[in-house]
Each structure stands twice: as C-alpha cells, then as structure tokens.
Amino acid sequence: MSVELLNDLALFTLALLVGFEVISKIPATLHTPMMSGANSIHGVIVVGAVIIAGLADSPWAYVLAFFAAAFAAMNVVGGYVVTDRMLGMFKARPGSDKEDGK
C-alpha cells in the first residue's frame, strides 16, 4: 500500500468524523438548506472535471469530459444559488421580536 493511499484514507476518515460532528448539531428546521448546501459541496467534483480535461485526447473522452464539466457545473452553481435563495427566506419576526425561540 502506498503512502499516498494511506494519507488519503486518513483524510477521508477524519473528514467523515468531522462531518458527523458538525452535521449532528444542525436543527431540523434547517435540514433542507443543509442538505442542499451539502449538495453544493459535492459540486467540488468540478475540480475533477478540470483535471480530466487535461487527460482527454480522444473523441469519446472529449464527449465524456464535456458531460462531466456540464454536470459538475450545474451541481455547483445551482446548488449554491438555490441554497442562498432558501436561506434568504428564513426571517426572524418582522418588527417586534418579543419572543425569540432559541
């Protein structure tokens, strides 16, 4: 087993644990935007699409690279925009905030 793979595995495991810690503290009220936000984070696959654009050198590979870039860009742009739109709707009481929840 190579050093790179072991490092990658360590990174993966620790990131999973951090994910569990952070996510379990998010209130149910925000679960939809949180899921949509997590959705935009996996849009990081756009980085992968950039890398493989440097590998593609056959017609088939160009087609696949095109779709990879299109899918990834749709994921990342749409994800962040829609999450922002949703979160913009969550407002505290307009005017008097006599009784704040928590």
Add this chain to the structure above:
Amino acid sequence: METLSTLDVIVRLTYLGAAVTFVLGLHMMGSPRTARRGNFLSAAGMAAAIIAAVVYLVSGEDPHLHVTTWGWVALAGGTVVGGLYGLISARVVEMTAMPQLVSLFNAVGGGAAALVATVDFMDRLAYDQSSMGAEFTVPVTLDILIGSVTFTGSLIAAGKLQGWVPGKPIVFVGSRLLTIVSALASLAAVVWVVADPTLMGLLLLVVAASLFGVLMVLPIGGADMPVVVSLLNAFTGLAVAMAGFVVDNDIMIIAGALVGASGSILTKLMADAMNRPISSIMVGGFGTGDGPADTSAGSGGEARLIGVDDVAIQLAYAEKVIIVPGYGLAAAQAQREAGDLGSMLEEKGISVYYAIHPVAGRMPGHMNVLLAEADVPYTQLKEMDDINPEFETADVALVVGANDVTNPAARRQGNTISGMPILDVDHARSIVVIKRSLGHGYAGLDNELYTDPKTGMFLGDAKTALSDLIAAVKQYAD
C-alpha cells in the same frame, strides 16, 4: 523527500483553505442567523478551489496533464452549459419543487463523479497500463458503481417527486429478481475490472449499476422520499470522495466525506422519524405514494364534525394556538394560507407556533422552507421535541393535513405505528383537524385523535378550508 514547486504548494494550500470553508460553512448552517453567510463562505472557498485547479492545469506543472484544443472546448462548453442551466433552474424553482431540484443536482454530481473516473481509466488504459493496480482500480470501480447508481436512482426519485414517474411503488413481474441480478452483475463487474482492467468490464459495470439505480428507487413509495433522497445524497458524497482517490485530490476526498456523513445522518434521522428500519424502506412496496391518502370513509369511533364559525371563534378567543402542518398541507399547496392565518392571529395578540414533525414534507426539513417562504418567521417554527411540552398549555391545536404523526396509538404497543415519535397534539385543550374526509393515514390505521371528545373535525380541502377560516376569523376583529 521530494520538494514541491511553489505553485504546487499554493494550490494544495488553497484546497486546504477551501476544506476549512466547507466545514465552517456547514457549522454556520446551525442557526438561521448565520446560515446564509456560511453558504456564502463555502461558495467562496469552492470558487478558490476551482480557480486553483484551473491554474494548475494551465501551468503545465503536471506532465500528465495536457489540455488539447478540444479538451478546452469540452471543459469550457460543458461549464457554460451546465452552469447556466443550474443558475436558471435554481432561480426559477418553486419552493414546493425544491426536493426534485435537489435530487437532480444530486444526480448530476454522482454522474460527474462516475465520468471523472471513466476518463482517467481510459487515459491509463491507453498510456500507462502499469499504473492500473488495485490501488487505482478499486476506487475507480467503487466510484463508477456508486456514481452510476446515484445518477439513475436520483433521476427516478426526482421524476417521482415531479410526478413524471408515478409516486406509488412500482413493482412488476420479475422486478425483484431483476434488481438482484443487476446488483450481482454490478459486483461481478467490479471484481472483473479489478482483476483485469478492460473497457468491456467497465461498460458492464456502468450498465448494470445504472439499471440497479433505477430498479432500486422504482418500488419506493412517494412518502418515503425523504429517506431515499438523503441516502442518495450520502451516495454522491462517497462517489465524489472515491473520485478524489482516483485523481489523488485532497479537496475532493474531504468534501465527499463531509457530504457522505451528512447524508448518512439525515437518512438515519428520517428513518427513525418514520419508525421504520432503512432496510424495510429500501425494499419498498410500502404506502400508496403521492397525494393525500384519504381513500376509505369508515372510521372506528364517533368523530365530531365542526363548522367554520365554531373553529373561527375558538381561534379568535384563544391565547395560544399551535398549527400542525403535514404532508396534506404541502400536497394542497396551502402553506401561504396557513402563514396568513398565523400572522392574522399574531396581530390579535395570540401566540402562534408551528409544530413541525421531522418527516413533514417531501425531503428533510421541507415544511420549514415552505412556511418560511410564506413569511412565517423562523422563531415560530418549532421542532417536535421543543413543541411537545407546549401542547398542554395550548388553547387550540389546528392540525392541517397531518395524520399518523398525531396518532396517540403510537404510544401503545401492538399496532403498525407503535413507537413512532409523534406530536402530542392530544394534550391540547381543544383540537381542530382540517381533513378532506374521515379516512386512514399512510399507515392504514384509524387515528384515535379524531374520536377524542376534545377534537372537532373540520372537513374540507386544506387550501379552501384555511381561506374560509381566514375570512371567518376576520369577522371577530376587535
């Protein structure tokens, strides 16, 4: 030890910085006050990571990476087309259609992960077969397996949520067998490619896994969608992390793992709230799927019917009202009316809260978004554990389109919903249920709440009933 070039170091540090913004961004999602800034921070980190990747590609630092003219066309063209489509659909989507859009973004994320691994595989097959050991082929096959399943599975889920694919469980003759065969074929293809990396093996893997994704989601009923969408979200995260292993990229591994964790937690929370093990949900065939499931008219005990004026008087002279919105409210698109009624009562000095069960709506937390869009302040949106002690002091609990999650029978043993976490609506001093007819809920069980002497049944479509109620309460203006 090999030393990295300055550019390489900067790119890697940028990835690390982006990973930090992702974690902080998720952390800030913990409160409505900071959530929007958190999302912005995460987006900024993402932009930095993408720019770093492009700079690295252009620099020619990595001898393996060389972009041809067509490569640029594919990358730029794809980014523009996909980015524009994502931007426009995110701008125009109705909040009720949010679950299918999130599902669609999830599908394309998984698809992109599978494509990334495929192109890398093809490249090595052509130029560098000696590098195709198990350390490469295992993450490649796992990436393509999970990515393909989540791509087709999420598309079917989105189709079900949109109504293009029937929401009810779809089971046909031999479908179970076909599901098992496609699963086994996928696993066999994984073994084949790891043992002997060929394009044929990879093709079999893509086809079998895509078929399995479709067959896995088809038999799952519409009301189980919160669980399925969460599970597929976790899958995409894992597929992206695997893609990170394939191209040896830290940020993809970290981001993928974060999403994998969040999807897993939501899956568990949703399954718990529905009181059913994940395995039973995934086998499917449960529930009738879409729309209010009020089909039968018969109900065990004597339900008391109540008219619009009675309900209006109760509400107008109450001090504390708890509105309990459920799946039926979302199906009838009556969230705006519910919000209007709530703010009208608020203006009369009545305390109004909304009790939100975890599975109300079509994806985790969906009801909160629908009500937030209807201008309900988030301070009035209460989670199950927070609101349950409040019912005892509530003058009126107004149930709109919620059924099983209010059924006191869940507290007893020996029925289909035993042990399911419910809202303690029956503890309120008076209960009004808005419902289309006296029928069963999703679990096919009589709701004991309806025959409670404190309960009045106000029959009607949620939207019309709430509109009538708003008009009637107006008459009692001070």
